[in-house]
Every structure is written in C-alpha cells, then in structure tokens.
Amino acid sequence: MVKQRVLSGVQPTGNMHLGNYLGAIRNWVEGQNQYENYFCVVDLHAITAPHNPATLASDTYTIAALYLACGIDLEHSTIFVQSHVSAHTELAWLLNCITPINWLEDMIQFKEKAVKQGENVNAGLLNYPVLMAADILLYDADKVPVGEDQKQHLELTRDLVNRLNHQFGTPENPVLKLPEPLILTDGARVMSLTDGTRKMSKSDPSELSRINMLDSPDTIAKKIKRCKTDALRGLTFDDRDRPEARNLLTLYLLLSGKSKEEVAAECENMGWGDFKPLLTETTINALKPIQDKYAEIMGDRGYLESVLRRGKEQAEAIANQTLTKVKKAFGYSLPN
DSSP, X not given: OOOOEEEEEEOOSSOOBHHHIIIIIHHHHHHGGGSEEEEEEOTTGGGGSOOOTTTHHHHHHHHHHHHHHHTOOTTTEEEEEGGGOTHHHXXXXXXXXXXXXXXXXXXXXXXXXXXXXXGGOOHHHHHHHHHHHHXXXXXXXXXXXXXXXXXXHHHHHHHHHHHXXXXXXXXXXXXXXXXXXXXXXXXXXXXXXXOTTSBOOTTOSOGGGOOBTTOOHHHHHHHHHTSOOOSOSSOOSOOTTOHHHHHHHHHHHXXXXXXXXXXXHHHTTOOHHHHHHHHHHHHHHHHHHHHHHHHHHHTOHHHHHXXXXXXXXXXXXXXXXXXXXXXXXHXXXXXX
C-alpha cells in the first residue's frame, strides 16, 4: 500500500523553541512511519522580514540538525533545504500569475506583520503564502501538518489548486493534487511564557517569552522562574480566566508524558513555588537527549552535509516532475 505524502517545514530564523517542537516537530516524529515525509528548512521564507545574512546559512544547518536530533528518521523522511531546490521559486512565480492580489491582502498574517514593518513592508511578505503553496504542491502532498495560524494559508493553497485545475486541467485530468490539512491538537498552540494569551513566537522581542531547544539548564530555570503566573493556589487546565495556568500545565503535560488526568490530580492543590521547580526539572530532562544528539550531529559536519545533499536530490526528483507538468499545462515549450 502506497503511503500518503506529508510536507512541512520550519524557518531558520532565530532558535527553534518549545512551541515549534511540541506544536510540530514532535508530532512529525511520532507519526512519521505512517507517511512518506518531506521536511524542509524554509530559508526562502526567512527573508520576508529583515534578516542577518551572516547567520542565515548557519541557522539553516542548525534547524536541519535539530530535525535529526528530535528524531526525524531518514528511513521514513527526506530532509532538505528549500533554496537548494530551484523549482520552489519557479512554481511560486507561475502561481503568482494566477493569484488575485486581494486574496493575498486578506491574509491575516500579512496584515499583522505589515503593521510591524510599516513603510518597509515588502512584496515577499505579501507573496509568502504563494511560495508556501508552491512548497506543498511541488511534492503532491496528501497531508500538510498545520496549526491554527496556518490554516488560512493552506486554504489559499487549496483555492489555487482549484483555480489552476479549472483553468488548465479537466475534472478527469487535474494538473495538481488537492492537499488536505493534518490538524494537530495537543500542543498545537503553545503559548508565550510572558503572556498566556499569545502564541510562543520567535518574533517576540523578549527572550523570556520562549524556551529555546538549545537553552542551557540555567537559562531554562531563569525563564521559568520569571514566567508570568497569577496569585491563585491550585492549578487547573479549565479556567479560561487563568491562561498562564493552562499553558504551563500543558507544557508539563507534554514534556512529562503523563496523562491530563494525572497532571490535573498532581497539581490541583499545588502552588507556583512548588510547580515551577517541577516544570523546570521536567523541561531540562526532556531537552537533554535532544541537545546531546544535536551536539553530536553538529560535530560531524560532513554527515549533515551528506544528509542535505541526498535530501536535495530526492526532493528535486519529485519537484521537477511537478514543475514540468505545470509548465506544460501553462503552454510552455520545454527542452528535450
């Protein structure tokens, strides 16, 4: 039986944090043997906001190494760098030419980030969802793991498939496959340590808002000690007026491997003074094997480069076939 194909990726902007791991990477790892997986480091997306060219390449290697350290298995998955496969940008251009601009202007993330960038907002930020669509569609992905904040982008991808197939294909012979969302529930939205109502994010100016995957034990302890809490004793998942309690309990739940019922019973009468050291120890212990494996991988640069070189070859083989199919549908003459 042929496995369904999954495509996803993480930007190499800043350090990967617990929100990335618990909301995405860990779910990839746990489900990877069910699918044929393509996981890319989406470095083309990383330049839609001001970036540091001196660290872009090293950050890209860091994310790829963390994929492996977190448990991505090359028996089930292909790891590659987005910019290494030129078909991504070429298909994005073709898709741009059939994308109504008002579709892009309606994207929530564009509106939010455009406000932050002000007069410096660039066309790449506007076109970001089209490049994301190209990423997905190049690999004939059946499923795309998405959190709540990416659902709108996947809907745009599906709209583009329908538009392209209507203009250049037939119901019996569509040009592109319509991908389905693979919605992740537990941990799909890990919140900030400084504000339990906002998602944990690399773009937050405060380092105290997130725990990075490569933070030292001392740094983890400092961040959890200073994280936002409330004045009430007893911790619960279910009080909407206590978002920080729900968020920190969820972190403990996911990192400890205990059930929600076990965590609720353990912490229902606990004060913050007892809970924070417990969460600190649990976080440090959960991240240590990943950090150790990461150090081992980064110590063998030749191995990491060989993984990405093989990933590029495997990704290109599929992506170029899809690109050729789309170019033929558009009416381009292709070299023999």
